[in-house]
Amino acid sequence: MNKLMVSFFIVLMLVGCSGNNSLTSESTPEQSAETVQTSPTLPPSAEPSSTPSMQQTVAYLDTANLKANFGFADAEGRNILVTGHEKGLDQEMAQLNEAIGDQGKVLKLKFNKWQDGTEGSNGREMAHNFVNLAGYLYTVEEASAAPDETYYLTDQADFKVDALLPIESIKGQQALSTVEESIRLRIVDTKKREIQKIWKLADLSTDRQLYLVQFVRLDQDMLFSLVWKEKDEFIFMDYPAVIQGDEYSVWRVDDGGEVIPEMFSILFAADTSEGPLLGMNWWGSEGVNTFFLKKERDSFKEMDIQYGRYTSPL
Incomplete structure (x- = not known):
């Protein structure tokens, strides 16, 4: 009888442990279901990979900001002279800090001064006559310009260089x-x-x-x-x-x-x-x-x- 009672007692203990485990396992699905309800799966259009902040933006040049500021480089490519403007526009011309040309290459510029022409000018707007021409003189700060090439000058705030095409x-x-x-x-x-x-x-x-x-x-x-x-x-x-x-x-x-x-x-x-x-x-x-x-x-x-x-x- 003692052995039977011991066996019965052991069975009761096992059943009790099984019951406790079952309660724990029953509560887990309920919590998971609540989690699914509060955090639904995002539709494809709302997934992080397609949010506007992660999409590649297209840069457009605003043609309303374009002005007729052109010049050409000297023989060494260190300076650019803007011709075709009258003297006395230093404040306006000092705002120009980029030159674009030679198939879209962008150069950083620094305004130097108004350059007076000389009597030795032959009238040709070319590198060999550069120092004899009147115009606004700029120094190329990075790299160098292509000698004798024409460049378009602009304020970098007005010209989105990201819009340039290779x-x-x-x-x-x-x-x-x-x-x-x-x-x-x-x-x-x-x-x-x-x-x-x-x-x-x-x-x-x-x-x-x-x-x-x-x-x-x-x-x-x-x-x-x-x-x-x-x-x-x-x-x-x-x-x-x-x-x-x-x-x-x-x-x-x-x-x-x-x-x-x-x-x-x-x-x-x-x-x-x-x-x-x-x-x-x-x-x-x-x-x-x-x-x-x-x-x-x-x-x-x-x-x-x-x-x-x-x-x-x-």
Whole structure:
């Protein structure tokens, strides 16, 4: 009997322990359920990886802040001279602290002084005549400017450099050989005019290219275009001309009635909220013209911001 009582007692102890464990396990699911209710799973649109603060923002250049402040570098690339302004604007010109050019390269600047011209000037706005020209003088603080190249000067607060696009210029024979036939056909179909020559001037970031196209002459009518291709969209800046007597000077003096890639270089390219903005240099026999092309609807339009340097050979 004693053995039976001991066995019975042991069984009661085991049952009691099992009951305590079961109470603990029953309370755990209830607490988990409460946790799920107070911290529901976020939908995909609200997950941290897609919150606005973690998304990559797109920088846009505000064209309303652009002003006609241009200059060019000396032979050593240490200084830039802004020409085309009158003396007495020191306070305004001292606000300019960046120069952008040579395919979008950004240089830090420090305002130096107004430089008086000298009687020894030959009138050419080029590096060899730099010290003889009147204008506002700036010192390049970091790196160096490309000698004799044109630059656009701005206050860094007015120009979002993050909006600049990378530029890979294409030179020589490669400019001709890299043009796909499908692009040529698309341009012919759009303009309803045969192409005499077409060149790719540059690749600009993903799915963006810039082309130069000279179309076949129609009687006295001439036409060339700068063409921006972005995915399946083509944006044209057309330059028509009518030959009137002198067939050797059509668009520019002594251009021979043709355009070639060596006449053009890209100052910079940038994104705006309306589309691309291009800063272009167009070299001729007597000088270089710098201008901005802004997208308006389905084509480019030249802005009023322009600059010209007289560089005619002596």
